[in-house]
Amino acid sequence: MVKRWQVESFAVVLRRLAHVVRKPLRIVDFGCGTGTLLLPLAHMFQHCSFVGVEMKPAAVALLQERARAAGLANVRAVRCMIEEYVHEPFDVCLALHACGNATDAAMLLAVKRRAAYVVSPCCVGKLKFSLAGGSSFSPSQATYTPHMPGERPVADQNHSSGTTGPAADRKDGGTAVASAAARMCKEHIELDRNLAAEEEGYRTGLLKCFQWEAMAKNDLLVGVPAERSEWAGLVEALHGSGGSMA
Numbered sequence: 001m002v003k004r005w006q007v008e009s010f011a012v013v014l015r016r017l018a019h020v021v022r023k024p025l026r027i028v029d030f031g032c033g034t035g036t037l038l039l040p041l042a043h044m045f046q047h048c049s050f051v052g053v054e055m056k057p058a059a060v061a062l063l064q065e066r067a068r069a070a071g072l073a074n075v076r077a078v079r080c081m082i083e084e085y086v087h088e089p090f091d092v093c094l095a096l097h098a099c100g101n102a103t104d105a106a107m108l109l110a111v112k113r114r115a116a117y118v119v120s121p122c123c124v125g126k127l128k129f130s131l132a133g134g135s136s137f138s139p140s141q142a143t144y145t146p147h148m149p150g151e152r153p154v155a156d157q158n159h160s161s162g163t164t165g166p167a168a169d170r171k172d173g174g175t176a177v178a179s180a181a182a183r184m185c186k187e188h189i190e191l192d193r194n195l196a197a198e199e200e201g202y203r204t205g206l207l208k209c210f211q212w213e214a215m216a217k218n219d220l221l222v223g224v225p226a227e228r229s230e231w232a233g234l235v236e237a238l239h240g241s242g243g244s245m246a
């Protein structure tokens with residue numbers, strides 16, 4: 001199954017969230033695509049309601065068709081931008097590989113609703129579009145010009161004549177060092193995302209998906225509003241596994 005380990009990682013956290021809440025959870029998957037995450041979770045948690053929010057009409061149509069074919073009565077799809085999904089309350093925000101600042105938009109909505117969030121962000125390349133007010137998925141509205149070394153592709157950085165230091169000295173062209181640096185940079189962005197939620201009164205955790213070494217885009221961010229006593233200790237319990245779902 002595509003993205004099996006991400007789906008299993010989300011399922012573990014969702015089980016903990018749902019286990020201690022008496023009423024059925026209202027769960028929204030932001031940037032749900034055709035339902036790779038949403039559909040298996042909706043099957044596993046049939047007492048909860050699921051909404052998929054997605055901007056692409058074709059993806060929404062396929063998601064609806066798949067939900068119908070699977071007999072899932074607890075799934076609804078809404079075609080809109082994440083940023084526009086402001087009218088319906090929900091308990092849990094999910095987002096798997098929501099491009100660029102689409103993850104940030106989903107997390108902001110979660111905080112506004114005092115909902116829990118479980119997100120595994122996409123690569124950070126598209127964040128540059130939003131720095132100048134562009135959308136999360138297209139440079140068309142952005143005038144931003146990359147100028148920091150880290151904004152060039154990793155391979156490009158390695159082979160640049162200007163590259164100095166340990167990476168340049170390595171026989172492998174510094175690929176391993178550079179990709180470790182890229183991973184570390186991404187982790188700092190993920191930490192920053194969680195810290196923004198902590199400033200709003202959230203308990204947060206930065207974890208890794210199951211089998212994280214075998215795949216990219218494997219960070220798993222979890223946040224619960226501190227006032228939800230039924231979720232107290234949940235983040236700490238997840239971290240008890242050493243920060244990895246493996």
Ligand SMILES: C[S@@+](CC[C@H](N)C(=O)[O-])C[C@H]1O[C@@H](n2cnc3c(N)ncnc32)[C@H](O)[C@@H]1O
Nearest residue numbers: 031032033036054055081082096097098099102
């Ligand atoms: C990389 S895909 C991931 C899809 C799905 N979550 C998965 O993991 O298979 C990202 C999806 O988010 C959608 N998306 C990106 N930005 C969005 C936004 N601002 N509002 C709504 N959908 C968005 C894209 O159309 C795309 O379907």
